Amino acid sequence: MAQYRRVSGSVGLITLQNPPVNALSASVRQGIVDSVKRALGDQKVKSVVICGQNGVFCGGADIREFGRQMSGPPLVPMIHDIEAANKPVVAAIEGSALGGGLELALGCHYRISHSKAVVYHCFIMTMSDQAKLGLPEVTLGLLPAAGGTQRLPRLIGVPAALNLITTGRHVTAAEALQLGILDHVTEHNTVDVAVKFALSVTGESLDGRRISSFSCAPLSDLDSLFEEAMLKVRSAARGAIAPVACVQAVRAAATLPYAQGMEREKELMATLFHSGQARALQYFFFAQRAVGRWSTPSGARWDTSQPRPVRKAAVIGLGTMGRGITVALAQAGLSVVAVETHAKQLMEATKAVPSMLKRGAVRGGTTIEPDSITYSQNLQAVADVDLVIEAVFEDMALKEKVFQQLSIICKPDTLLCTNTSSLDVDHLASQTRHPELVVGMHFFAPAHVMKLLEVVYGRRSSPAAVATAMQLGKKMGKVSVAVGNCRGFAGNRMLKRYLEQAFFLLEEGATPELVDRALEEFGFPMGVFRMSDLSGLDVGWRVRKADGLADTSLTGTSARVRQGCRYSPLGDLLCEHGRFGQKTGRGWYQYDKPGGRVAKSDPWLHNFLDEYRARHGLVPRCIDQQEVLERCLFVLINEGFQILEEGIAAGPEDIDAIYVFGYGWPRHRGGPMFYADMVGLERVVERLERYHQAHPDVPYLQPSGLLRRLVANGSPPIHKWRNVIKNRNSQL
Numbered sequence: 001m002a003q004y005r006r007v008s009g010s011v012g013l014i015t016l017q018n019p020p021v022n023a024l025s026a027s028v029r030q031g032i033v034d035s036v037k038r039a040l041g042d043q044k045v046k047s048v049v050i051c052g053q054n055g056v057f058c059g060g061a062d063i064r065e066f067g068r069q070m071s072g073p074p075l076v077p078m079i080h081d082i083e084a085a086n087k088p089v090v091a092a093i094e095g096s097a098l099g100g101g102l103e104l105a106l107g108c109h110y111r112i113s114h115s116k117a118v119v120y121h122c123f124i125m126t127m128s129d130q131a132k133l134g135l136p137e138v139t140l141g142l143l144p145a146a147g148g149t150q151r152l153p154r155l156i157g158v159p160a161a162l163n164l165i166t167t168g169r170h171v172t173a174a175e176a177l178q179l180g181i182l183d184h185v186t187e188h189n190t191v192d193v194a195v196k197f198a199l200s201v202t203g204e205s206l207d208g209r210r211i212s213s214f215s216c217a218p219l220s221d222l223d224s225l226f227e228e229a230m231l232k233v234r235s236a237a238r239g240a241i242a243p244v245a246c247v248q249a250v251r252a253a254a255t256l257p258y259a260q261g262m263e264r265e266k267e268l269m270a271t272l273f274h275s276g277q278a279r280a281l282q283y284f285f286f287a288q289r290a291v292g293r294w295s296t297p298s299g300a301r302w303d304t305s306q307p308r309p310v311r312k313a314a315v316i317g318l319g320t321m322g323r324g325i326t327v328a329l330a331q332a333g334l335s336v337v338a339v340e341t342h343a344k345q346l347m348e349a350t351k352a353v354p355s356m357l358k359r360g361a362v363r364g365g366t367t368i369e370p371d372s373i374t375y376s377q378n379l380q381a382v383a384d385v386d387l388v389i390e391a392v393f394e395d396m397a398l399k400e401k402v403f404q405q406l407s408i409i410c411k412p413d414t415l416l417c418t419n420t421s422s423l424d425v426d427h428l429a430s431q432t433r434h435p436e437l438v439v440g441m442h443f444f445a446p447a448h449v450m451k452l453l454e455v456v457y458g459r460r461s462s463p464a465a466v467a468t469a470m471q472l473g474k475k476m477g478k479v480s481v482a483v484g485n486c487r488g489f490a491g492n493r494m495l496k497r498y499l500e501q502a503f504f505l506l507e508e509g510a511t512p513e514l515v516d517r518a519l520e521e522f523g524f525p526m527g528v529f530r531m532s533d534l535s536g537l538d539v540g541w542r543v544r545k546a547d548g549l550a551d552t553s554l555t556g557t558s559a560r561v562r563q564g565c566r567y568s569p570l571g572d573l574l575c576e577h578g579r580f581g582q583k584t585g586r587g588w589y590q591y592d593k594p595g596g597r598v599a600k601s602d603p604w605l606h607n608f609l610d611e612y613r614a615r616h617g618l619v620p621r622c623i624d625q626q627e628v629l630e631r632c633l634f635v636l637i638n639e640g641f642q643i644l645e646e647g648i649a650a651g652p653e654d655i656d657a658i659y660v661f662g663y664g665w666p667r668h669r670g671g672p673m674f675y676a677d678m679v680g681l682e683r684v685v686e687r688l689e690r691y692h693q694a695h696p697d698v699p700y701l702q703p704s705g706l707l708r709r710l711v712a713n714g715s716p717p718i719h720k721w722r723n724v725i726k727n728r729n730s731q732l
């Protein structure tokens with residue numbers, strides 16, 4: 001709803017009231033319509049201010065209303081009536097003005113916002129306490145269809161509007177002022193300043209204040225500007241349709257009169273509003289927030305577990321991961337002790353880390369003070385830290401030793417975290433005096449850039465330890481997802497199945513090019529083989545060797561069988577040929593030099609595959625893209641259901657967040673579990689069963705018990721899966 005009152009004698013003050021972000025629900029829209037009518041009809045009122053309760057102007061349309069029958073007054077005529085008012089209307093923007101919230105402000109005649117001066121946070125300078133403005137509809141699979149695509153280009157010009165609308169990025173009040181979105185920023189109380197301002201413009205002409213009457217600033221080569229913009233969004237969007245529609249809508253603003261532009265905006269929005277991509281992106285908006293409300297099977301929860309303060313942290317091991325983690329911790333404002341026992345590696349890190357910090361600061365528009373990091377070759381240097389993140393080589397014996405030493409050196413209440421990507425967290429905890437203070441913090445490379453953090457709780461991890469790691473992840477700007485301890489945790493455990501299928505497809509007749517094309521057209525930034533070349537084939541090979549799997553001396557049928565199941569030694573064989581991927585200039589593809597980035601098809605590899613198939617009596621067959629997608633994705637999804645069944649992840653949102661933020665799953669497809677829901681659970685079961693019949697030596701193709709139970713329960717929508725997971729006999 002909206003509250004209306006008269007202040008300072010002649011200003012009608014309308015306050016949006018819908019906590020926490022004053023989203024424009026039906027009752028808020030009705031409240032605005034009624035309040036505006038009242039203000040315009042009251043002769044004592046000479047001007048109007050619109051603001052939001054509790055320091056937030058407006059977070060936009062109420063996203064929860066989208067899937068339902070819309071009721072209440074629509075936004076477009078509401079904003080039109082505000083713009084057409086014959087009394088000045090001022091938007092007082094505190095907190096956020098996003099989406100419909102900014103569109104509402106663009107309908108007002110003036111916009112004033114809040115911006116506070118520079119603040120030094122530890123050693124990083126930030127602009128704090130500023131309002132954020134933006135049109136993020138594209139991130140929800142939509143476009144700003146309450147006049148945003150038509151008013152913003154008229155106000156700030158086509159290039160700047162295209163940038164904001166196609167990326168959905170939020171800008172600070174300072175940038176918004178520079179762009180011309182705002183008329184004024186203040187360090188004082190925004191509403192008070194807006195009321196004073198409203199008094200000062202009482203009676204002034206509003207002719208030059210209605211944005212819909214503006215023309216877009218003329219540009220010399222509009223066609224090439226839009227062609228370029230279209231190329232850019234198409235290459236970045238990887239199949240997402242909303243960014244393309246956004247460009248088309250802005251083009252309408254640049255080329256058509258306002259009324260026709262609004263018609264075009266409406267038409268384009270109609271194509272997006274009920275699309276699967278919009279559903280996926282809106283689901284994902286809430287999924288990201290759901291993962292913050294974590295819980296563990298032992299009953300620990302986000303709202304009852306108190307995190308410990310962490311001011312000083314240590315990183316052990318300054319290889320690629322350790323350096324990235326050091327940077328991420330320093331960027332979060334922590335004081336960091338970075339330990340590396342190898343002198344040469346330490347020396348390299350002391351050069352690399354400051355330059356990574358510098359590059360990050362340039363990107364983020366902040367300044368840095370690298371003195372917050374101290375380097376040491378001696379583990380004793382961690383004696384007084386609050387938390388340690390071990391990032392040494394992925395070798396259990398080595399990690400055991402590090403944990404034993406840490407347990408002696410550190411304060412008794414220091415949290416000990418491991419950045420292992422798959423090893424047993426419980427086993428490491430058992431090496432320490434306080435196993436309740438051990439958790440996994442699984443970062444993804446590059447650790448200072450990638451958003452995902454898997455926080456792995458062990459059998460004995462205390463609620464406070466989990467809460468502390470989750471909160472620290474958040475402080476580092478990560479999406480922290482709590483998962484249970486098992487081989488590979490959630491992400492890598494699912495990935496293993498996906499990789500296996502990709503290898504099997506090569507054995508059966510596919511090429512890396514075919515498999516990668518199918519996955520890239522689906523929306524992954526890189527197919528599985530291009531990705532393995534980038535991350536290095538030797539990483540998995542080392543793990544398989546340690547597990548006793550990578551034995552290429554085996555011949556006959558046993559060469560392709562391990563522990564009674566089908567196994568492909570293709571990756572092992574490539575590594576034996578010294579083909580580790582980009583780093584050696586050869587992998588599944590060839591590169592112009594070691595470290596080269598451009599993957600080229602490699603005739604050697606195709607010959608190698610032919611010979612391999614001939615040696616094993618495999619007759620290559622024609623494999624289409626659909627089979628590639630079904631085999632690779634459905635087996636990964638199936639493992640996801642198994643993970644849910646075992647309680648390793650608490651809900652499908654956790655798995656989806658892991659895959660979107662850590663593994664490049666296209667966000668406009670919502671994540672693997674949401675994708676399964678979209679495809680239809682029955683179909684997923686049917687296809688898995690069919691593939692399992694064809695490949696009985698691949699047990700993971702058998703639909704998981706939970707997947708079958710969900711189908712038996714009538715395939716409920718994804719938000720009801722937790723009920724079935726909780727209750728094994730659920731009929732919902």
Ligand SMILES: CC/C=C/CC(=O)SCCNC(=O)CCNC(=O)[C@H](O)C(C)(C)COP(=O)(O)OP(=O)(O)OC[C@H]1O[C@@H](n2cnc3c(N)ncnc32)[C@H](O)[C@@H]1OP(=O)(O)O
Nearest residue numbers: 020021023059060061062063064096098099100101136289
């Ligand atoms: C007719 C179609 C018209 C479309 C035009 C639109 O306006 S589309 C909507 C465009 N708006 C957005 O995309 C903004 C989305 N919100 C945010 O980016 C952030 O929430 C925020 C406003 C920057 C505030 O961030 P903060 O970190 O402070 O809080 P949370 O993100 O945790 O949000 C708090 C709770 O509020 C819920 N919520 C936020 N925005 C909306 C919204 N627009 N509609 C409905 N609900 C919203 C959010 O889900 C959180 O709820 P919890 O239950 O606490 O998880």
